[in-house]
Amino acid sequence: KQEVTQIPAALSVPEGENLVLNCSFTDSAIYNLQWFRQDPGKGLTSLLLIQSSQREQTSGRLNASLDKSSGRSTLYIAASQPGDSATYLCAGPLTGRRALTFGSGTRLQVQP
Amino acid sequence: KAGVTQTPRYLIKTRGQQVTLSCSPISGHRSVSWYQQTPGQGLQFLFEYFSETQRNKGNFPGRFSGRQFSNSRSEMNVSTLELGDSALYLCASSPPTGDTEAFFGQGTRLTVV
Numbered sequence: 001k002q003e004v005t006q007i008p009a010a011l012s013v014p015e016g017e018n019l020v021l022n023c024s025f026t027d028s029a030i031y032n033l034q035w036f037r038q039d040p041g042k043g044l045t046s047l048l049l050i051q052s053s054q055r056e057q058t059s060g061r062l063n064a065s066l067d068k069s070s071g072r073s074t075l076y077i078a079a080s081q082p083g084d085s086a087t088y089l090c091a092g093p094l095t096g097r098r099a100l101t102f103g104s105g106t107r108l109q110v111q112p
Numbered sequence: 113k114a115g116v117t118q119t120p121r122y123l124i125k126t127r128g129q130q131v132t133l134s135c136s137p138i139s140g141h142r143s144v145s146w147y148q149q150t151p152g153q154g155l156q157f158l159f160e161y162f163s164e165t166q167r168n169k170g171n172f173p174g175r176f177s178g179r180q181f182s183n184s185r186s187e188m189n190v191s192t193l194e195l196g197d198s199a200l201y202l203c204a205s206s207p208p209t210g211d212t213e214a215f216f217g218q219g220t221r222l223t224v225v
Contacts, residue, residue: 032212043118043202044216089155091214098143098212099168100204102155 002027006090006103014111017080021106023073023090030092033066034074034100038087047088048075080110114139116205116217124223130191133220137184137205143167143184145214146178147194150223158201162208193224 003026023033032051036044048057050066050073057064059061061078073090087107091100117136119138123130136157145168146158157170180186184205190197200221207209 010155034213036216041200041221043116046213046215049213081137091155095210098145098148098160098162098180098206099157099170100145100155100214101157102147104154 002030002092002101004090004101004103006088006106008106009104010107010109012109012111013080015080015082015108017026018076018078019108020090021075021077021090021108023069023075024104025073025092025101028068030068030071030073033064033090033092035062035064035073035075036089036091036107037088040087043051044089052109077108080108082110082112085110113225116203116215118128118201118203119219119222120220121218122221124225125193127162127193127224129193130189131193131204131222133188133190133201133222135186135188135203135205135217137186137203138215140207141205141215142184143206144180144184145177145204145206146186146206147202148172149202150198155202158185158188164223190222195224198224 007022034049035047048064063076066073087105089105091102145160149155160168178188197220200219202219204216
């Protein structure tokens with residue numbers, strides 16, 4: 001059974017810092033990995049999708065990497081801003097399935 | 113292009129009642145998945161529909177059911193509501209082929225009293 005773990009559970013940083021969020025999964029049969037952002041009481045916003053054939057993906061100040069052999073993915077946020085404050089979730093389906101298994105998320109607070 | 117639309121946004125129901133939630137996927141998407149989010153259990157997969165057929169099912173009791181219509185819109189039904197069914201219910205749609213990127217709606221907040 002796929003299990004996804006996110007570390008740390010919560011993070012508070014001053015504005016401008018670069019930071020790394022970690023995601024680990026137990027089953028290397030993960031097909032791809034997706035990072036989401038969730039604001040309180042809202043739905044999920046897709047940030048980055050790393051397909052199984054890729055090792056990393058970039059969008060603006062965000063960079064996500066995927067290492068299937070070690071069961072790890074990281075989300076790097078450069079020059080953090082107060083507007084980045086949210087919960088960040090990673091999730092992935094097993095090969096051949098569309099059901100996503102989610103981590104419990106990292107709650108990020110960026111202090112102005 | 114319009115995103116995933118979920119209605120209603122908020123619902124309050126009494127224990128024992130039933131409820132129906134609706135999800136309209138992104139135009140052209142034929143896969144619709146449902147998830148339950150609670151503070152204690154996080155995000156858990158309920159089921160996935162593709163071309164009006166349930167393709168995957170999570171580990172939830174039979175009180176949770178769904179269906180998909182020919183226009184890809186999906187409904188989720190919960191019968192005999194329990195207090196523990198209070199949650200944010202999220203719907204996601206995915207493109208019909210290729211990668212499995214999921215796009216989520218804003219969710220329906222269900223409160224059972």
